[in-house]
Amino acid sequence: MFGLEFLQQEVQAMVSAGKLPFALYYEFVINAILCALIIGPVLGALGTMVVAKRMAFFSQAVGNAALTGVAIGVLIGESYTSPYVSMFSFCILFALLLNFTRNHTKMSSDTLIGVFLSISLAMGASLLLFISARVNTHILESILFGSILTVNQTDIAVLFVVSVLVVGTGYWLFNRMLLSSLNPALAHVRGVRVQLMEYIFVLMITLVTVACVKIIGAVLVEALLLIPAAAARNLNRSLGGFMLWSVIFSVSSCLMGIIIPMQFDIPIPSGGAIILSAACFFLITSLMRGFMPQFKEARI
Amino acid sequence: MGPKIQVTNLSLSLGNVEILKNINLTAEPGQVQCIVGPNGGGKTSTLRCILGQMPHSGDIRFEWAPDDQTRTIGYVPQFLDFDKTLPVTVKNFMSMVCQQTPAFFGLRKAYKESIEKALNRVQLVDKEKTMIGNLSGGERQRLLFAQALVPEPSLVVLDEPMTSLDEAGMEIFEGLIQELSANDKTLLWVNHDMTQVKRASDKMTVIDTTTVVSGLTSEVLTEPMMRGNFRAKSELTDSSTDSSTDLIEETAVEGAS
Numbered sequence: 031m032f033g034l035e036f037l038q039q040e041v042q043a044m045v046s047a048g049k050l051p052f053a054l055y056y057e058f059v060i061n062a063i064l065c066a067l068i069i070g071p072v073l074g075a076l077g078t079m080v081v082a083k084r085m086a087f088f089s090q091a092v093g094n095a096a097l098t099g100v101a102i103g104v105l106i107g108e109s110y111t112s113p114y115v116s117m118f119s120f121c122i123l124f125a126l127l128l129n130f131t132r133n134h135t136k137m138s139s140d141t142l143i144g145v146f147l148s149i150s151l152a153m154g155a156s157l158l159l160f161i162s163a164r165v166n167t168h169i170l171e172s173i174l175f176g177s178i179l180t181v182n183q184t185d186i187a188v189l190f191v192v193s194v195l196v197v198g199t200g201y202w203l204f205n206r207m208l209l210s211s212l213n214p215a216l217a218h219v220r221g222v223r224v225q226l227m228e229y230i231f232v233l234m235i236t237l238v239t240v241a242c243v244k245i246i247g248a249v250l251v252e253a254l255l256l257i258p259a260a261a262a263r264n265l266n267r268s269l270g271g272f273m274l275w276s277v278i279f280s281v282s283s284c285l286m287g288i289i290i291p292m293q294f295d296i297p298i299p300s301g302g303a304i305i306l307s308a309a310c311f312f313l314i315t316s317l318m319r320g321f322m323p324q325f326k327e328a329r330i
Numbered sequence: 331m332g333p334k335i336q337v338t339n340l341s342l343s344l345g346n347v348e349i350l351k352n353i354n355l356t357a358e359p360g361q362v363q364c365i366v367g368p369n370g371g372g373k374t375s376t377l378r379c380i381l382g383q384m385p386h387s388g389d390i391r392f393e394w395a396p397d398d399q400t401r402t403i404g405y406v407p408q409f410l411d412f413d414k415t416l417p418v419t420v421k422n423f424m425s426m427v428c429q430q431t432p433a434f435f436g437l438r439k440a441y442k443e444s445i446e447k448a449l450n451r452v453q454l455v456d457k458e459k460t461m462i463g464n465l466s467g468g469e470r471q472r473l474l475f476a477q478a479l480v481p482e483p484s485l486v487v488l489d490e491p492m493t494s495l496d497e498a499g500m501e502i503f504e505g506l507i508q509e510l511s512a513n514d515k516t517l518l519w520v521n522h523d524m525t526q527v528k529r530a531s532d533k534m535t536v537i538d539t540t541t542v543v544s545g546l547t548s549e550v551l552t553e554p555m556m557r558g559n560f561r562a563k564s565e566l567t568d569s570s571t572d573s574s575t576d577l578i579e580e581t582a583v584e585g586a587s
Contacts, residue, residue, distance in 0.1 A: 078434075082416055204432035205425070212410050216477075218383055219405035219487075220427060263417055267461050269426075269434040272417040 034183055037064070053292060061186060062178045062300070065245050066284035068186075069238075069254075072193045074280030075200060076238055077259030078273050079231070083211040087140065088128070088232065090252035091147040092239040095124040097154025097248050099240070100173050104161045110169050112184055117240050124150060125236040129229055154248075176247030176301025178288055185244050192241040196234045207231050247301035257308040258283060264315035265325055283308035331395040332359040332484045332516030335380065340388035342375055348539060349375045353388070355535040355544050359395070362507060362517040364531035364547065366524070371538040373520045374408075377489055380518065381405065394484070404478030406491040410470065414463030420449070420473055421458040427477045441480070448479040452502055467494030472502060479506075486510055488519040492526065504530050524551075 038060050045055040053059050080086055099120035103113025128146045132139060158170060172180060200207075210217040210227045217224050235255070242251045262275035287304030290296065296303070319325045340353040350372045357363035365373045379386040381403070394401050412418070418426070418433075424445045426433040437445060449455040452472035462470060471491050478486060492503055507530055511517055521527050527534055528551060535544035543553050 082413070082418075084413060201432060204434070205427075205430065208433070209426055212412050213407050215378065215381070215383060215489075216405055216407050216427070216474075219381055219403050263415060266417045268417055268419045268459070269422040270436060273434040 034064075034186060053289075058179050058181075059288075059292070061181050061183075062288045063285070064186060065178055065181055065189060066288055066304075067281065068189050068193050069242055069245060070281030070284040071277045072196055072238060073242065073254045074258050074262075074277035075273060076196065076234065077255040077257075077280065078262070078269075078276050079200065079204070079207060080235065080255050081259040081263060082208055083231065084139070085231070085235065086252065086256045087143045087147060088125075089235050089239045089255050091128065091143050091150055092121050092125055092236050093243065093248040093251045094147055094150040094154055095121045096240055096243045097173065098124075098150060098157055100243075100248075101154065101157030101161050104165060105157075110165050111180070112182070112188075112244070114184075114188055114240070117243065118237070121236050121240050122233065125232045126229065129232045133225060133228070171299070172247070173243060174247050174249050175299040176243075176245050176250060176304070178245045178300035178304075181244060189241045189245070192237045196238050199230060199234060203227065203230060245300065246304055247299065250301040250305050253305045254280065254283065254308060257305065257312050261308070261312040261315040264312075264319040279308065279311045283311065331398060331514040332486075333395070333398070333401070334358050334393040335363075335485075335516060335518070336389075336391045336393070337376075337380065338389040338391075340376065340379055340386055340390060342372070342379060342384060342386045350379070350386070350537075351540045353535075353537060353540065357516050357518055357533070359516045360511055360514045361532040362511050362519055362530060364527045364534040365518065365520045365537055366522065366527055366534060367537040367542070373537055374489055376537060377487055377518065377520060381487065398484050400481065400484070402481050402483045402485075404483030404486045406471075406474050406478045406486070406488045408490050408493070410462070410474070412463070416461075416463060418462050419459050420454060420462060420465070421445075423462050423473065424449070424458075424477060424480070428480045444480045444482075445476075448476040449473075451479060451506060452476045468496050468499040471495055472499060475503060475506065483510075483515065485516045485518070488517070488521075490520050490522065492521065492523065500526070 038057055041050065041054055041060050044050045045052060054063075080089065096117050099117035100113050102120055103116030104110060106116060108116055124146070128142065131137075131146075132142050135142070162170065171177075206217065206222045207227045207230070209220065210222055210224045214224045217227075238255075239251050242254070246254055258279035259272075259276045261279050262272050266272040266275055283304050286307035287300055290307070291298055291300070291303045335357040337353055337355045340350055341348075342350040353372070353376055355363065355365070355376075365376060367373050375384060378384045380390055421437055422433045425431075425437045425441070428445060429438050429441050431438055446455060449458060452475050454469060454472055454476060457465065457469065462473065465473065471494050475488075475491060488507075492500055495503060504526065507517060507519070511532070519531065521531075528547060531547045533545065534547045534550045536542040536550065543550050
């Protein structure tokens with residue numbers, strides 16, 4: 031990762047020259063901020079689609095499945111800190127199975143996701159307790175609630191590749207994916223392969239969720255997909271504004287969640303701090319929507 | 331010019347339930363073919379088979395005009411399933427349906443004129459910045475008709491699009507249907523309202539799992555055999571068709587005398 035090392039050296043040089051705050055002298059802080067700048071826009075943008083397609087709890091189910099993935103990884107001898115092969119493999123299988131079941135049973139999404147969410151949580155909890163003797167409890171904690179300050183170059187590389195893939199696919203297929211959820215029959219007439227779009231979308235959510243587990247935590251990653259988009263929806267009446275503000279809220283939440291606990295020495299996990307920052311945006315925008323006349327028009 | 335559509339012995343079963351059995355109908359360019367029948371009779375399933383969205387047996391043949399390279403189908407669905415607080419404006423929706431570039435980047439110049447023209451035709455041009463969740467039911471139906479007009483279709487398929495329309499909306503729809511028909515487009519139109527069917531269609535097919543009767547609207551409406559058949563089923567399944575069946579009954583009586 032020559033580019034990353036070069037960036038770190040440049041930032042450190044600027045800190046030494048007094049152009050940047052001293053906190054940025056540390057490699058882990060630079061890594062953390064870099065992660066925030068990558069996942070912020072991706073989760074913010076993808077979140078608008080998750081909200082529009084009413085798939086919020088799907089990523090929660092995948093996040094829980096990641097717990098099982100981690101446990102399997104530890105059992106088969108993968109690294110405790112980055113068991114990506116087992117996490118990606120298990121979560122992708124899990125997501126495809128969920129979507130396949132949904133398509134073939136025609137059961138409502140929320141019921142089916144609820145069932146799969148419970149199963150994945152039960153499996154993850156059982157397996158993690160089973161392996162808990164083998165690993166440090168703090169590692170389990172960081173998987174559950176995130177630990178952005180421990181991300182290494184592999185994590186950043188995985189995150190970067192997944193982000194490029196997801197953003198590229200999302201840009202290319204945005205209209206088709208959204209239309210498929212608004213009216214599948216109309217989408218089909220317009221030449222959209224509706225079922226393929228569903229599979230691609232669940233894969234996108236799965237990849238992003240798994241790549242973000244270490245940073246935000248398996249339990250909380252769904253919240254960062256949902257809350258910035260929900261906050262943006264409070265203020266906007268068009269897709270352009272919805273997307274832009276969702277990205278702004280998401281990036282700001284990530285940066286605030288990293289910088290504020292460091293600056294004020296608050297001992298809370300990065301995932302929790304990021305989600306609490308996002309929750310502040312949601313609270314403020316909800317109040318604005320409720321009480322400010324210019325935003326009331328968006329309310330039904 | 332629209333395609334000629336010939337449906338022969340179309341049958342559809344889902345599990346052990348027979349949805350359609352030996353449906354036969356023909357739609358010609360420049361004609362409005364209405365499909366009527368009681369709720370659950372298989373009208374929408376027939377459309378979905380014709381659109382290639384359901385596995386079926388039987389033969390569905392499209393004969394497109396040799397000079398029609400685009401073979402565009404405009405489809406007007408019954409409704410949109412969406413969260414009404416979703417910030418999607420009329421313009422966003424049209425961009426989403428018609429262009430490749432993500433709708434949040436706005437409407438591309440190449441589509442601007444055709445989309446404005448379509449919105450103008452359904453009298454929604456002044457609502458292009460309104461969220462689709464804030465439109466009335468009738469306005470949303472008009473929006474769905476507008477998207478079917480971009481790009482200019484050869485075949486227009488309407489699946490009960492007039493359920494939420496007021497008188498003005500119905501006038502707009504009927505005007506558009508007549509205009510498309512006059513331009514040699516083929517129109518397939520599922521409808522419950524027999525007054526509209528009588529007024530605006532050239533041919534009609536009554537479906538109740540099987541084809542009850544099919545032919546020119548003026549002739550079908552006077553068919554004595556469909557009177558009992560369609561009426562009995564409609565009264566059992568759908569109270570909203572009472573007025574329609576009354577009309578069939580009246581017309582049949584007139585025809586008999």
